[in-house]
Amino acid sequence: MSTISLCEPKYLELKNRLSQIQDLEVAACVLNWDQTTYMPTGGTYARGRQIATLKEFAHEKFTDPTIGQLLEDLRPYEKSLPYDSTEASLIRVTRRDYERAIRVPSEFMAKFCQHQAVSYETWVKAKSLKDFSLVQPYLEKTLELSRELASFFPHQHIADPLIDFVDEGMTVSILRPLFNELRQKLLPIVEAITSAPPIDDSCLYQHYPKEQQLKFGHTVIERVGFDFQRGRQDETPHPFTSSFSIGDVRITTRVYEDNFTEALFSTIHEVGHALYEQGISLELEGTPLAEGSSSGIHESQSRLWENMVGRNRGFWECFYPQLQGIFLKQLSHVSVSEFYRAINKVAKSPIRTDADEVTYNLHVMIRFDLELAMLEGKLAVQDLPEAWNERYKTDLGLVPANDSEGVMQDVHWYGDMVGGMFQGYTLGNLIAAQIYEASVKFDPEISFGIERGNFTLLHKWLKHNIYQHGRKYTANELINRVTGKSLSIAPFIRYIQDKYSNIYHLKLPIVA
């Protein structure tokens, strides 16, 4: 007992230091949010420097050897506490972060960040000119730096450390067979669906005035549980969610007046992320535990609300009359069944972010496989566009019109790194299905509630089982706790089979 009480002041010191480090990181996020939403262009140059300074100080403070010493000194205290306790979890998670942070030399990170900034700018230009060759040397350098970054960590596969940054515990040896199995099941399903008579979704591509779209979106997200007292919504060219504290979680939205689905579903998607952040236990406020467990778990929450809820038949039984009331001219002749089918239309298309939930994972797995091949040295950057197009031909039966709609469509490789960038999206879809299935099994009222516009049961269940814990548990721990099983593709395949055999009037199981 004496050891424990001796350690407690050190725990408080650790917590206090971490809280201040988080304040610096949050400040960088606020400056970034401001830059994207409201900053005048004249502020651009200074803002870049300001954000870099905040991140540099945060990194400097976190890699201070005092943090390492505190973590060492706190080992007995940690062992004396239950694994689930906030204190043990904070020490455990911080130790992992710390050991990760000190392995990478500051000068390397500075060099990499600088390269990322230049590479990003070149990508913007190359994409607008549809000329991959402009960005190719930068991507080659990014690949080299990504490999170097991974090499600071012990690993089985060169991509493992990069995946581990955002999806801790996931490795190539777990993901490759899982994704291959998923692809083998999905390809015939997609084939069967796209061979059926296509759905007419032209009702979604009429003129939908922006203000009315935003107003309807506001109603929906307030209803599903987004707390506007503890958050807000703004407009940006690319939607994202930021959390500045558990009481201040913000989403952004973009509206296309000629496409009804873009604003609404990306808003519900971001709200899924935001509900997670708003639902974290207040006890974790100001600590590194006050964020989502992993990239995959976070994405599972956005996808669960976007797809399992927002593209649910019952959801529209509830909201469609209101939507029709707002867009009388556009929708008075469209039945709720037709509308429901339109928003769930499955089609082979070149762009990941426009993809329906059935083909979406095919897009992701193409990227996953290609980044592994690049990291393994089996695919040269100069051959990437060809490899990309070949794989699109194989999996989606089409070749992108140009590299801007192909290999350059996503920012990730050009603004961030090669490796660990995409698995989270498919993990998110798989986890969403597994968690949603578990929630409905736990309480079938959850699914009936959605039809009555009552999202409280689902929201509470997710908050209790996932949100409140923040980063206490890894993705695998959480999936096992919540669903009683390890991650598998079965629930996702069941979900897709059930939903789309109904929508497309196909026999179960769907096969080619």
Place this chain on the structure above:
Amino acid sequence: MSTISLCEPKYLELKNRLSQIQDLEVAACVLNWDQTTYMPTGGTYARGRQIATLKEFAHEKFTDPTIGQLLEDLRPYEKSLPYDSTEASLIRVTRRDYERAIRVPSEFMAKFCQHQAVSYETWVKAKSLKDFSLVQPYLEKTLELSRELASFFPHQHIADPLIDFVDEGMTVSILRPLFNELRQKLLPIVEAITSAPPIDDSCLYQHYPKEQQLKFGHTVIERVGFDFQRGRQDETPHPFTSSFSIGDVRITTRVYEDNFTEALFSTIHEVGHALYEQGISLELEGTPLAEGSSSGIHESQSRLWENMVGRNRGFWECFYPQLQGIFLKQLSHVSVSEFYRAINKVAKSPIRTDADEVTYNLHVMIRFDLELAMLEGKLAVQDLPEAWNERYKTDLGLVPANDSEGVMQDVHWYGDMVGGMFQGYTLGNLIAAQIYEASVKFDPEISFGIERGNFTLLHKWLKHNIYQHGRKYTANELINRVTGKSLSIAPFIRYIQDKYSNIYHLKLPIVA
């Protein structure tokens, strides 16, 4: 020469450190701006902590002995350079700031900042409920902390260090007699004017729709020179100006639909501050020189644009036809002379920010005297509302209807501190008159330009003589450089006598 070249790398090191410290301070300002404009209420608690952390780190970095050593080492370099050079000025001003900063413990500043955030939120609530007792304990704590802050510095009067923070070189022993003299001259002038037949300003208190007010305000401030590429305008309950870099200077505005003057003149006021910040030489970007010289000089620029320009007869000869065009219903029957007299109506009123330029200083001097009395321990916070009301009765012949229109009307004591908060306003009025007189004497075209809606001459003259220098010179240095004389009340009294004897058809000099 060898000494100098040896020192140069140290100058660069100093500059680099100062730039990073400024990044932290700017981040705190952005977080504050965000809190006031867009932050959801749920973010309040964490935001207080975040701002406190940033300020604490900035303070910690700035008071690092390395800065002191660099400043010592740079003495020969500084002496080798002209007083006006950017390098010598940066070293000189930084040394003053440093010597001031090292006296205040970081923990104290953090505690104070956090208290200020909570006190501010309480004031918002107390003001809306018209209940001073809610905020009284917070103000008591603020007073205590303000005295503690002052006590870290040697001083003649307890308020001197607090005044010196913002109006360097000014002390109670200078200001008390100056302000007493001003009050003695003003009271009979106010008496004489308010005994004359009152001006009918009812034309200003019709319904003026918000959007149209904002649109007209936008036109005006763009015309006087506010650069929207390097700034923006938002709405807040209490208008203010923030500078996040020379390329990102933001003003805020509040609009009352039943009062035309509020939005427009407070906007022109803030634009005066903003033109100063936007006009600072780019060479000073990222250094502590990239801000205004002092509170009084800053206020002189806002008041110069608000009053000498915005309430100028020639200004309205130019803009009134456009205003009439926008507000046809409200103003078609009002002549430019009637309008000009209306916006310059002098009246005894309870609210400082609504006050005309003649009575305005009486409001300020009440606050100045009351904060001195509180700091001296001669006035308890609980007796403040009564003391406030008594002094209003004496100087302005009225008692506020309630404490929200009385002692709680201004944010300063509740969001900042007690001491040094108000002298800058009256200094600003005095300096504005002295500087404007000098500018017109230098080039009479400046005054003719205003009548033609040409503000370029005045803007350029101010930029050349004041704005570009940032904090290179103290207020007294600047006043002497620009006007060739020391600060005096004479130009202000001349300005008031000339303008108001004309408006009120009184004989010169105006006396009771």
